[in-house]
Amino acid sequence: MSNKEIIELAGCNYMHNYAQFPIAIKSGKGMYVKDEDGREYLDFVAGIAVNALGYGDEDEKKALQSVMEAGVYHTSNLYYNSHAVHAAAMLNELAGSDRVFFCNSGAEANEAALKIARKYGSAKGRSTIISFEHSFHGRTYGAITVTGQEKYHKGFAPMLPGVVYARYNDLDSVKALIDGDTAAIIAEPLQGEGGIIPGDKAFLEGLRKLCDENDMLLIFDEVQCGLGRTGKPFCFQNYGVTPDLLTSAKALGGGLPMGACLAFGKAADVFQPGDHAATFGGNVAAAALAEVLLSKLPSLSEAVKANGEYLTKKLEEIAAVHPDKVTGVRGMGFMQGLDLSVSPRDVISKCMDKGLLVCSAGYTVLRFVPPLIATIADIDKAAAIVDEALSEL
Numbered sequence: 109m110s111n112k113e114i115i116e117l118a119g120c121n122y123m124h125n126y127a128q129f130p131i132a133i134k135s136g137k138g139m140y141v142k143d144e145d146g147r148e149y150l151d152f153v154a155g156i157a158v159n160a161l162g163y164g165d166e167d168e169k170k171a172l173q174s175v176m177e178a179g180v181y182h183t184s185n186l187y188y189n190s191h192a193v194h195a196a197a198m199l200n201e202l203a204g205s206d207r208v209f210f211c212n213s214g215a216e217a218n219e220a221a222l223k224i225a226r227k228y229g230s231a232k233g234r235s236t237i238i239s240f241e242h243s244f245h246g247r248t249y250g251a252i253t254v255t256g257q258e259k260y261h262k263g264f265a266p267m268l269p270g271v272v273y274a275r276y277n278d279l280d281s282v283k284a285l286i287d288g289d290t291a292a293i294i295a296e297p298l299q300g301e302g303g304i305i306p307g308d309k310a311f312l313e314g315l316r317k318l319c320d321e322n323d324m325l326l327i328f329d330e331v332q333c334g335l336g337r338t339g340k341p342f343c344f345q346n347y348g349v350t351p352d353l354l355t356s357a358k359a360l361g362g363g364l365p366m367g368a369c370l371a372f373g374k375a376a377d378v379f380q381p382g383d384h385a386a387t388f389g390g391n392v393a394a395a396a397l398a399e400v401l402l403s404k405l406p407s408l409s410e411a412v413k414a415n416g417e418y419l420t421k422k423l424e425e426i427a428a429v430h431p432d433k434v435t436g437v438r439g440m441g442f443m444q445g446l447d448l449s450v451s452p453r454d455v456i457s458k459c460m461d462k463g464l465l466v467c468s469a470g471y472t473v474l475r476f477v478p479p480l481i482a483t484i485a486d487i488d489k490a491a492a493i494v495d496e497a498l499s500e501l
């Protein structure tokens with residue numbers, strides 16, 4: 109089928125909840141994907157920060173083949189499976205956490221974290237969660253409620269009770285909201301969908317201190333910024349601020365749906381049998397791919413640290429050449445953004461015509477979240493295309 113035929117079929121059958129670009133992706137190799145018409149694109153979107161190993165990774169193939177040969181793709185959580193157990197052990201080793209709950213998505217991982225936070229708080233009769241403006245935590249009711257952006261709430265009221273919003277990177281605004289009912293704080297250490305906004309070190313340290321002083325749980329949502337993307341296995345490791353709960357998803361399942369809630373110390377034994385579950389949590393095939401990613405994470409993170417600095421340099425060069433269109437460069441590692449005064453969608457369309465996939469974040473930011481295998485040559489090529497696209501606008 110052609111791009112056009114697939115898009116027409118989608119038009120008749122899909123709900124209209126996405127503003128999609130007019131290509132259907134068919135295959136991929138390394139940093140490149142091909143659409144149904146056979147056109148090739150250098151991919152700096154990675155399925156929105158998912159495809160960390162790019163496309164067609166040989167170790168991922170072998171892992172999936174071994175699952176297929178064993179013939180069991182799903183076991184349920186009535187029984188154990190070795191892939192999920194190993195993936196949990198690897199996550200705990202890399203993050204320094206104590207226990208893991210597996211689910212299928214970032215939103216679900218956050219639901220688990222919120223439930224743990226409220227159960228922990230319930231011992232003292234506390235339930236309020238503090239979240240942040242410009243945050244994004246997913247689309248289930250708990251997750252959209254803690255998402256501090258009005259546009260995601262519009263038309264879906266009422267939200268979950270007991271959630272309040274502070275200003276990001278403003279510790280005083282957090283202090284002003286804490287009272288005897290506060291159970292937890294949830295924050296992305298590097299905000300993604302809100303526009304690629306890094307947390308300040310002093311702010312994140314301050315959150316940790318406030319949680320310690322008030323016996324509240326600190327939840328870091330690393331669904332987008334975790335798993336090597338910021339040059340360390342987890343983003344919090346750049347700051348030396350350890351949360352009580354950490355949520356992960358996106359890259360975790362190597363492109364198959366997988367989420368995880370990692371618990372540290374006092375948060376680790378809050379869930380007891382019957383408290384929470386997910387039928388597909390720890391799915392055999394997804395966990396087998398997670399094992400591949402996690403085994404490569406230490407070396408991948410190192411590469412992202414070096415190449416991410418190069419990406420920053422190239423983006424700063426672009427900003428210097430186009431001061432009328434670029435108002436800032438933000439981010440870390442392979443999660444960076446150009447703040448634009450022109451429409452990101454126009455830049456994205458021009459880049460796509462020139463064979464580069466990039467996406468947006470917030471209303472004004474052009475987002476770069478390539479596979480973690482992107483090289484200096486890939487960055488040079490992407491930067492040249494973005495520069496050309498901006499010149500033409």
Ligand SMILES: Cc1ncc(COP(=O)(O)O)c(C=O)c1O
Pocket residue numbers: 212213214215216218244245246247296300301329330331332333357358
């Ligand atoms: C920080 C963050 N949390 C949660 C989510 C939701 O993840 P999912 O779409 O897998 O539910 C996202 C998705 O973009 C995200 O960026």
